[in-house]
Amino acid sequence: MAQLGRYRLLTVLITIFIVTAFVVGCAPQEAPPEQPDVEDTTTDDTTDDTTTDDTVAKTSIIILIPDNPAEFHGYGAGTGFEEAISEMVMLSVSEIDDLGNYFPELATEIPTVENGGVVMDEETWETVVTWHLREDVYWEDGEQVTADDVIFTWDAFLAAEIWSSATDATEYVKKIDDFTIEVKYYYPNPEYAIHFGGEDFPIFAEHFCDADQGYYEWDCNRQPLSDGPYILQEWVADDHLTFVRNENYYEEGKPYIDEVIFRIVPQESVKRAMMDEGDADVHYWPAENNALSYMEEGNGTKFAISPTERWVMKIFPNLKARGDTPGEETIPHPILADKRVRKALRMAIDVDTIINDIFLGFGEPVWSEFFRPPFEDSCGIPRPAFDMEAAKALIKEAGWEDTDGDGVNECHGCLYAEEGDLMTMEFMIYAEYGETLEFAHQFIAEAWAALGIETKLSIVEGAVLWAQVEDGGIELAGNFDINMWDNGYGGVDPTSYLWDYYYYASDSEWNLANWTGEEAETVAALVDELYSTDEEYRMEVFCDIAWILEEELPAIELFSTLEMFGLSDRMQGVKPTAFDILTWNVADWTVSE
Amino acid sequence: MGQYIVRRLLQAIPMLLLVSILLFALVNVAPGGPLSQFSRSRRMTAERAESLKRQFGLDKPLTVQYIVWLAGNDWMAIDTDGNGITDSYGTRKGVLRGDFGFSYQNREPVLPQIMDRLPNTVYLMGLTLIVVAIIAIPIGIISAVKQYSAFDITVTTLSFMGQAIPEFWLGLILILIFYVGLDNPVTGKSLLPGGGMYTIGAEFSLIDRIRHLILPVSMGVVGWVAWWSRFLRSSMLEVINQDYIRTARAKGQNERKVLYRHALKNALIPLVTMIMIDFPYVFTGAIVVEQLFSWPGMGRMYYDAATSRDYPMLMGVLILGSMVIILSNLMADIIYAYLDPRVRYD
Numbered sequence: 001m002a003q004l005g006r007y008r009l010l011t012v013l014i015t016i017f018i019v020t021a022f023v024v025g026c027a028p029q030e031a032p033p034e035q036p037d038v039e040d041t042t043t044d045d046t047t048d049d050t051t052t053d054d055t056v057a058k059t060s061i062i063i064l065i066p067d068n069p070a071e072f073h074g075y076g077a078g079t080g081f082e083e084a085i086s087e088m089v090m091l092s093v094s095e096i097d098d099l100g101n102y103f104p105e106l107a108t109e110i111p112t113v114e115n116g117g118v119v120m121d122e123e124t125w126e127t128v129v130t131w132h133l134r135e136d137v138y139w140e141d142g143e144q145v146t147a148d149d150v151i152f153t154w155d156a157f158l159a160a161e162i163w164s165s166a167t168d169a170t171e172y173v174k175k176i177d178d179f180t181i182e183v184k185y186y187y188p189n190p191e192y193a194i195h196f197g198g199e200d201f202p203i204f205a206e207h208f209c210d211a212d213q214g215y216y217e218w219d220c221n222r223q224p225l226s227d228g229p230y231i232l233q234e235w236v237a238d239d240h241l242t243f244v245r246n247e248n249y250y251e252e253g254k255p256y257i258d259e260v261i262f263r264i265v266p267q268e269s270v271k272r273a274m275m276d277e278g279d280a281d282v283h284y285w286p287a288e289n290n291a292l293s294y295m296e297e298g299n300g301t302k303f304a305i306s307p308t309e310r311w312v313m314k315i316f317p318n319l320k321a322r323g324d325t326p327g328e329e330t331i332p333h334p335i336l337a338d339k340r341v342r343k344a345l346r347m348a349i350d351v352d353t354i355i356n357d358i359f360l361g362f363g364e365p366v367w368s369e370f371f372r373p374p375f376e377d378s379c380g381i382p383r384p385a386f387d388m389e390a391a392k393a394l395i396k397e398a399g400w401e402d403t404d405g406d407g408v409n410e411c412h413g414c415l416y417a418e419e420g421d422l423m424t425m426e427f428m429i430y431a432e433y434g435e436t437l438e439f440a441h442q443f444i445a446e447a448w449a450a451l452g453i454e455t456k457l458s459i460v461e462g463a464v465l466w467a468q469v470e471d472g473g474i475e476l477a478g479n480f481d482i483n484m485w486d487n488g489y490g491g492v493d494p495t496s497y498l499w500d501y502y503y504y505a506s507d508s509e510w511n512l513a514n515w516t517g518e519e520a521e522t523v524a525a526l527v528d529e530l531y532s533t534d535e536e537y538r539m540e541v542f543c544d545i546a547w548i549l550e551e552e553l554p555a556i557e558l559f560s561t562l563e564m565f566g567l568s569d570r571m572q573g574v575k576p577t578a579f580d581i582l583t584w585n586v587a588d589w590t591v592s593e
Numbered sequence: 594m595g596q597y598i599v600r601r602l603l604q605a606i607p608m609l610l611l612v613s614i615l616l617f618a619l620v621n622v623a624p625g626g627p628l629s630q631f632s633r634s635r636r637m638t639a640e641r642a643e644s645l646k647r648q649f650g651l652d653k654p655l656t657v658q659y660i661v662w663l664a665g666n667d668w669m670a671i672d673t674d675g676n677g678i679t680d681s682y683g684t685r686k687g688v689l690r691g692d693f694g695f696s697y698q699n700r701e702p703v704l705p706q707i708m709d710r711l712p713n714t715v716y717l718m719g720l721t722l723i724v725v726a727i728i729a730i731p732i733g734i735i736s737a738v739k740q741y742s743a744f745d746i747t748v749t750t751l752s753f754m755g756q757a758i759p760e761f762w763l764g765l766i767l768i769l770i771f772y773v774g775l776d777n778p779v780t781g782k783s784l785l786p787g788g789g790m791y792t793i794g795a796e797f798s799l800i801d802r803i804r805h806l807i808l809p810v811s812m813g814v815v816g817w818v819a820w821w822s823r824f825l826r827s828s829m830l831e832v833i834n835q836d837y838i839r840t841a842r843a844k845g846q847n848e849r850k851v852l853y854r855h856a857l858k859n860a861l862i863p864l865v866t867m868i869m870i871d872f873p874y875v876f877t878g879a880i881v882v883e884q885l886f887s888w889p890g891m892g893r894m895y896y897d898a899a900t901s902r903d904y905p906m907l908m909g910v911l912i913l914g915s916m917v918i919i920l921s922n923l924m925a926d927i928i929y930a931y932l933d934p935r936v937r938y939d
Binding site: 060062067068070071160161162163216217221222236237238239240242259261263264265266267269270273274276277279432461463464467468470471472473 | 624625626628640641642644646698699700701706709710765768769772773782783787788789790793794884885886887889890893894897900901902
């Protein structure tokens with residue numbers, strides 16, 4: 001009987017646990033973080049008319065993203081969705097549209113030489129840019145958006161030691177009056193038009209954010225005050241963010257959609273199912289197979305793509321011996337330092353097959369950094385041919401030949417390796433991209449094997465590939481032979497991007513290919529020439545750089561991976577762009593009946 | 594028993610300390626670092642990266658980092674602004690005083706974030722475990738009692754299938770059938786939701802909560818039921834062939850009484866131990882279920898922290914898991930002794 005009593009007690013305890021678990025789990029969610037008093041905030045009907053994942057209201061949409069954004073700007077975290085949510089609530093001084101045109105947001109117009117907003121001293125090259133701000137933009141608490149907010153954000157940005165082309169170029173940013181800002185540059189800043197704008201520079205409210213907390217740490221990164229089209233109503237981490245219409249938004253009648261929900265759904269196939277079931281309206285960056293289904297007619301979905309591409313899949317050859325970090329005595333890579341080998345590697349890659357059969361047609365061949373507007377026709381550089389025979393001949397010419405018949409070339413008169421050394425290298429990609437990149441990885445390795453190049457295929461986490469040297473980072477330590485990943489630049493002007501990846505300097509850790517020598521120095525000098533207001537001249541310089549890169553191949557561009565999105569049929573006005581983030585024009589989005 | 598519990602709890606302290614040292618070392622020596630996300634871009638200057646490292650204390654030797662994690666830094670001068678000069682005392686209290694640090698990802702304190710997700714995981718996994726018990730125990734009993742019957746053979750086959758089916762695949766199939774395939778005949782919408790804990794924006798509804806639970810719980814239940822029912826079947830078979838059961842029958846006890854009063858109670862004892870071994874999942878969550886069903890729980894938090902090398906968050910989740918494992922093992926021993934009068938720890 002005593003044992004029976006014990007079981008009863010145990011049963012009671014389990015019952016208490018069940019009830020507790022259910023009560024805790026079923027408890028209504030906590031109220032959203034308290035926002036400051038708002039004079040004329042969102043009306044109740046928008047929140048009452050909320051969506052469900054079963055019944056989506058007409059003025060409410062759901063955007064599916066895979067990761068929980070960390071905060072409301074993209075400098076402190078890297079999920080890629082921080083910028084998308086910051087565009088919902090915060091305006092910038094200026095922005096870029098989907099065709100690459102600058103347009104004012106908080107500013108009344110984009111300063112130019114013609115309208116007197118840009119004045120350059122012809123002797124010293126010092127340039128002064130004057131921004132005039134709109135006087136009809138208010139924060140959600142009723143405070144006016146002024147020059148103080150812009151300068152406050154800029155100061156916080158500087159204090160956080162974030163690099164941008166503007167930080168190097170700027171002598172000062174000062175307030176002339178409440179709605180006028182003057183910026184003085186040491187030299188012409190080609191990206192001055194988005195100095196306080198673009199996807200990465202939302203303006204924060206000075207009176208709301210605590211400067212002492214710092215740009216990365218301040219609370220307004222997670223509970224921002226809105227002057228944008230929407231107000232953050234609720235953020236349930238790893239579940240959803242709900243934005244409701246900002247009734248005080250300066251563009252009358254906008255935004256058109258009452259409520260936008262970012263729902264965090266990690267699994268790609270579940271996102272696709274939700275789109276098919278009509279439970280979501282935007283599938284952010286779908287996988288290629290899902291994008292294909294969105295292109296089909298009659299399934300309630302459609303497909304949106306940016307007019308130009310941004311992300312380019314590239315091969316980064318290490319031109320120095322593995323582990324030979326920048327700044328030290330350079331030892332050339334035994335195989336890749338010879339540009340004939342790099343050219344042969346490119347010739348052996350059938351880019352069209354990769355695009356069509358692996359990426360299901362979602363990609364465009366790219367062979368130059370200057371493949372998208374404002375550049376035309378890749379500066380006239382002809383598309384390289386896929387030619388295995390020519391690649392083999394070039395490898396042989398470079399002194400690599402398989403004389404023992406084991407399928408792997410040995411050095412016979414090559415430039416940088418010992419006689420008899422095998423043509424063996426490691427070929428690395430990052431794991432997070434997924435299986436399409438893995439297939440491309442294998443496909444390219446097979447093609448190179450046909451040339452007599454043996455590659456050891458490695459797949460590593462991005463957190464290891466791009467980590468700091470002391471954390472075991474592979475690239476920054478130079479511990480690689482050939483890597484493949486995608487990159488690209490936002491905005492219109494690639495000057496900063498060129499600085500990132502091609503500006504040769506002995507202490508530059510972003511010159512991933514470890515590209516040095518006379519040509520690298522020439523490119524560096526040409527990049528310096530880009531700090532000019534003479535657009536025609538700049539275009540010439542860009543193309544000069546393009547031709548040197550084509551000849552030297554410090555990176556091998558393969559194809560663009562498209563900026564694409566799945567949309568429900570009812571979504572209107574969504575304009576994906578290579579220059580900014582998807583939500584750049586969220587205020588213009590509508591849903592059809 | 595009381596003495597035994599106290600002794601085990603005291604033993605758990607050095608054990609936890611040892612586990613924390615091992616975990617801290619493993620987490621930190623693994624390749625990759627929390628600043629890797631910035632390394633592809635010049636936006637984070639090398640100087641800023643160094644400064645951040647100093648601010649986060651990542652420039653210190655691992656032993657110092659561990660001591661700070663454990664005991665805080667409010668007793669030592671640190672470099673708060675990362676300029677290379679120690680300027681004031683730190684503010685961290687350390688895990689021993691309930692401060693798990695702040696997440697490198699979002700700069701928010703770790704503990705409140707864990708406390709936000711923990712109820713979600715307890716809710717899902719706790720109910721899963723309970724449903725498993727409700728289904729697995731009767732199946733195990735009937736299978737044992739009706740050994741080699743059609744029921745037993747069917748259940749055995751299904752159990753093997755249940756154990757063999759990949760959890761992830763099963764989840765996808767459940768979504769395909771109940772979310773994509775079948776519609777509610779009344780509303781015309783999907784029969785069950787494909788993910789999430791509740792309908793966003795809707796008023797609280799118990800039915801809505803239950804609907805959102807059905808698929809993730811079902812996914813978790815299949816494998817566990819298969820395993821537990823097989824275990825109970827074996828245990829029950831062993832017991833019902835014991836002499837005391839034969840004696841009970843010989844004394845004229847009815848079969849029901851023999852099975853439920855004499856056999857089951859003893860057969861359940863090993864199962865209780867097994868349940869307690871599985872119990873930590875209630876707190877640590879299941880990554881696959883939470884990923885697939887967009888459930889904002891501990892499993893996803895752990896996965897995200899691991900991939901982004903968010904060490905404080907990772908350590909927070911791992912230490913919580915370790916504590917629960919140690920405690921549930923202790924609980925298993927206590928319950929074992931409580932249920933089986935033959936077991937004495939004194």
